[in-house]
Amino acid sequence: MSAFDKTQSAGYLANHLARLFAQGLHRRIRPLGLAPAQFMTLLELWAEDGLTQKQLLERLDVEQATMANxxxxxxxxxLVVRTPHPQDARAQQVWLTDAARALQAPATDAAQAQNRQALAGLSAAEQGQFLDLMRRVLATMRAGDGGRA
Incomplete structure (x- = not known):
């Protein structure tokens, strides 16, 4: 029986990479009073304010309890206020506050700095290829069972 080589495992490497990115991002956005999960949510709301919790769940691929917390x-x-959805009594829309809007520039600047640091060892062409490959793997995972067996 051969030993499992974690350096040849896409899952292991992706998980490790995600943890390191999250740690670096957290260090950079903590002074803004943000955690990585809040930043991900804010990214979606900065792009489209007034989303429902269900829409956020779908866009962020997180569990209901995680999003609720x-x-x-x-x-x-x-950072947000929730209001009843005008067409669906069971749903609430999530709206940014002025405080959250004011964090957009410093928080995205922090994320861009983290990305620049993480990708600094790659050429511009390699960075583009790396990001393209990650997007393709994500699309494959979403189209399949999302990795749930």
Missing amino acids: TLARMERDG
Whole structure:
């Protein structure tokens, strides 16, 4: 029986890479009062304010409980407000506050700095190829069962 070589495992490497990215991002956005899960949510709301919790779940590929906890913290911290959806009594829309809008530039600058640092060892062409390959793998995972067996 041959030993499992984690350096040849896409799952292991992706997980490790994601942890390191999250740690670096957290260090950079913590002074803004943000955590990575809040930043991901804000990215979606900065792109389209007023999304429902269900829409956020679908866009971020997270569990219901995780999103509920993240939104509760964001509401507590004055980053979002939730209002009843005008056409669906069961749904709530999530809206950015002025405080959250004010964080867009510094938070995205911090994320871009983290990306630049992480990709610094690659040429511009390699960076483009790396990002393209990651997008393709993500699309494959989403089209399949999302990795759930």
